Amino acid sequence: MAIIEADGLSKTYRVFQKREGVLGALRGLFHREYKEVRAVDRVSFTIEPGEMVAFLGPNGAGKTTTLKMLSGLIDPSSGSASVLGFTPWKRDDAFRRRFALVMGQKNQLWWDLPASDSFMLHKEIYSIPEAQFQSTLDELTELLEVKHLTRQAVRELSLGERMKMELIAALLHQPSVLLLDEPTIGLDVVAQVRIQNCLREYHKRRGVTVILTSHYMRDVEALCDRVLVITRGKLVYDGLLSGIHDRFAGMKLVRLEFFESVPEGLERYGEISRIEGPVVDLKVDRDRVAEALGAILDGHAVADLSVQDPPLEQVIARVFEEGRSDHEAA
Amino acid sequence: MIDRTLRHARLIASLGRYTLAREMSFRGNYLVKLSVELLWLFILLAFYKTVFMKTSTVATWTEPQYLFFVGCHFALNGLIETLFMDGCVDFTELVRTGDLDFILLKPMDEQVLVTCRKIDWGTSLNVVMGGVVMALALYQMNWRFDPVRAVAFVVTFVCGTAIAYSFMLALTSFSVWLVRNQSLMEMWWLFSSLARYPREIFRSLAWAEPLSFLFTYILPFLLVVNVPANVMVRVFDPATVAFTLAATAASLWASRMFFRRALRSYRSASS
Numbered sequence: 001m002a003i004i005e006a007d008g009l010s011k012t013y014r015v016f017q018k019r020e021g022v023l024g025a026l027r028g029l030f031h032r033e034y035k036e037v038r039a040v041d042r043v044s045f046t047i048e049p050g051e052m053v054a055f056l057g058p059n060g061a062g063k064t065t066t067l068k069m070l071s072g073l074i075d076p077s078s079g080s081a082s083v084l085g086f087t088p089w090k091r092d093d094a095f096r097r098r099f100a101l102v103m104g105q106k107n108q109l110w111w112d113l114p115a116s117d118s119f120m121l122h123k124e125i126y127s128i129p130e131a132q133f134q135s136t137l138d139e140l141t142e143l144l145e146v147k148h149l150t151r152q153a154v155r156e157l158s159l160g161e162r163m164k165m166e167l168i169a170a171l172l173h174q175p176s177v178l179l180l181d182e183p184t185i186g187l188d189v190v191a192q193v194r195i196q197n198c199l200r201e202y203h204k205r206r207g208v209t210v211i212l213t214s215h216y217m218r219d220v221e222a223l224c225d226r227v228l229v230i231t232r233g234k235l236v237y238d239g240l241l242s243g244i245h246d247r248f249a250g251m252k253l254v255r256l257e258f259f260e261s262v263p264e265g266l267e268r269y270g271e272i273s274r275i276e277g278p279v280v281d282l283k284v285d286r287d288r289v290a291e292a293l294g295a296i297l298d299g300h301a302v303a304d305l306s307v308q309d310p311p312l313e314q315v316i317a318r319v320f321e322e323g324r325s326d327h328e329a330a
Numbered sequence: 331m332i333d334r335t336l337r338h339a340r341l342i343a344s345l346g347r348y349t350l351a352r353e354m355s356f357r358g359n360y361l362v363k364l365s366v367e368l369l370w371l372f373i374l375l376a377f378y379k380t381v382f383m384k385t386s387t388v389a390t391w392t393e394p395q396y397l398f399f400v401g402c403h404f405a406l407n408g409l410i411e412t413l414f415m416d417g418c419v420d421f422t423e424l425v426r427t428g429d430l431d432f433i434l435l436k437p438m439d440e441q442v443l444v445t446c447r448k449i450d451w452g453t454s455l456n457v458v459m460g461g462v463v464m465a466l467a468l469y470q471m472n473w474r475f476d477p478v479r480a481v482a483f484v485v486t487f488v489c490g491t492a493i494a495y496s497f498m499l500a501l502t503s504f505s506v507w508l509v510r511n512q513s514l515m516e517m518w519w520l521f522s523s524l525a526r527y528p529r530e531i532f533r534s535l536a537w538a539e540p541l542s543f544l545f546t547y548i549l550p551f552l553l554v555v556n557v558p559a560n561v562m563v564r565v566f567d568p569a570t571v572a573f574t575l576a577a578t579a580a581s582l583w584a585s586r587m588f589f590r591r592a593l594r595s596y597r598s599a600s601s
Contacts, residue, residue, distance in 0.1 A: 013597065068431070068598050071435060072434070072435075073431050073434055073435070073596070073598045074596065074597060074598050075594060091434065091440075093437040093438070094437075096435060096436060096437035097437045100435075101431070101435055103431070106427075106428065106429060106431065106432070107429075108429075108432040110348065110352065112352045112355060112356075113348060113351060113352055113355075117348055117351065120344070121344055121345070121348060124340060124341050124344045125341060125436050125437065125438055126437060127337065153355075
């Protein structure tokens with residue numbers, strides 16, 4: 001049975017259109033213009049217990065709005081959702097005890113106090129038994145290697161250290177569902193990898209269900225098998241990460257290394273993206289790869305070859321662009 | 331229900347401990363705050379002393395009675411500022427930045443978390459100072475202990491605090507729609523100033539009588555200090571006490587409903 005279900009979830013905002021200049025501002029006192037913005041448009045999906053799903057989309061696509069509806073922070077304009085069997089926006093205490101939301105750009109720890117004081121407050125708020133609290137805290141501080149930092153005021157921690165503390169605070173009550181909104185934003189590669197490892201390990205140990213939004217494809221590749229792609233409020237893809245290439249990449253990257261110099265006439269098989277000595281990179285349509293390779297191998301002496309999917313960033317960027325073009329055309 | 335109440339009481343106690351710890355990490359600021367409050371009480375007392383040097387009563391209140399009134403106001407206002415003021419003022423910022431998200435995610439009552447999360451220990455001394463001024467007034471008027479009046483005072487003092495709190499919560503709730511709420515908090519200061527004076531001041535002037543009616547029966551701000559001060563050192567009128575109890579229940583209910591309605595309109599600022 002699905003742990004998260006969204007059915008036709010939509011959110012429309014009424015946004016004030018401010019006029020330019022002093023005169024415009026004065027006019028706005030008496031007559032205001034509003035625009036309806038459909039941030040999320042009839043989004044439907046289900047997520048099974050224990051899944052780790054990436055939720056991808058460009059800025060303003062509706063990812064965070066969807067997460068906020070699923071966590072009960074805002075009411076939808078239409079549609080329904082169920083998380084852990086609860087309607088999120090009713091905000092039952094029993095529901096709020098079993099999930100956590102981490103927002104990479106926001107801070108929930110007490111700024112002037114050590115993180116350990118915020119953790120103690122969480123213990124009180126979530127009524128966590130002392131033994132469970134201590135063992136979870138030990139486990140998480142060890143996983144994230146921040147045991148020595150918990151007595152330091154939060155404002156004196158680096159961004160990466162602060163994010164690790166945020167993650168600990170979110171996991172202390174052992175949530176069944178974890179919503180992560182860009183948890184590695186602004187972090188250096190080392191901190192990113194540390195957080196990825198922690199999430200992977202924690203997921204393995206506890207089987208927590210995770211929805212992750214991130215602009216870093218490394219996070220997605222490291223953690224998620226399944227991907228939801230949203231652009232302009234609409235869900236345009238729901239499937240395996242590997243399937244994104246099949247559906248949107250359209251071509252493969254073929255690298256050929258010849259025994260002699262690169263022969264002429266390779267353009268007929270695809271687009272040449274790089275030539276360096278005897279090595280050439282070709283972008284070949286996915287359904288023509290076998291035919292192209294057969295022809296090249298028949299006609300030329302090839303020392304080495306590889307066929308790869310293009311980098312995920314490029315494919316995702318293309319998906320986002322297509323979504324934008326479709327929207328503008330509509 | 332009892333378990334939930336106890337859990338919230340424990341949480342408020344914890345919040346109190348942590349805010350005190352934070353306040354202590356900025357010692358200088360804390361000491362300046364205490365000095366300012368002390369100076370403010372001294373100025374108030376000096377002002378009323380000067381007034382009573384020219385007259386024996388103000389709107390039928392004698393000097394010791396008025397001194398008790400001032401002490402009661404100081405203690406009640408101190409309690410409101412210590413427990414709720416910072417949290418309520420900060421609510422606007424929580425809405426504007428979207429940090430209210432973290433409060434709404436917690437499995438606790440949102441109203442308790444919003445209004446009690448920032449206990450301001452810098453104003454807590456006002457409660458003690460108000461108590462000292464009240465004790466001094468009772469001593470000056472040779473007040474003899476009356477258990478009925480004492481209990482009625484405690485009950486109506488709590489009611490006064492609850493009415494003022496309800497009003498503050500209602501004003502705070504507007505932040506969800508207005509996002510900037512400074513003018514409404516100015517309104518709080520205006521109405522809380524009303525509570526600083528005996529109701530008889532408005533009753534003695536014909537043109538001010540409608541104000542007395544408005545702020546007694548519609549927005550019962552004039553009950554906040556007047557009723558506890560009256561039951562203790564002047565007239566103990568059971569009907570007024572009963573009305574105050576009813577007004578307290580109505581204010582708490584209405585402000586809670588309004589706060590919950592406001593939360594339903596919360597849009598959560600973009601992250």
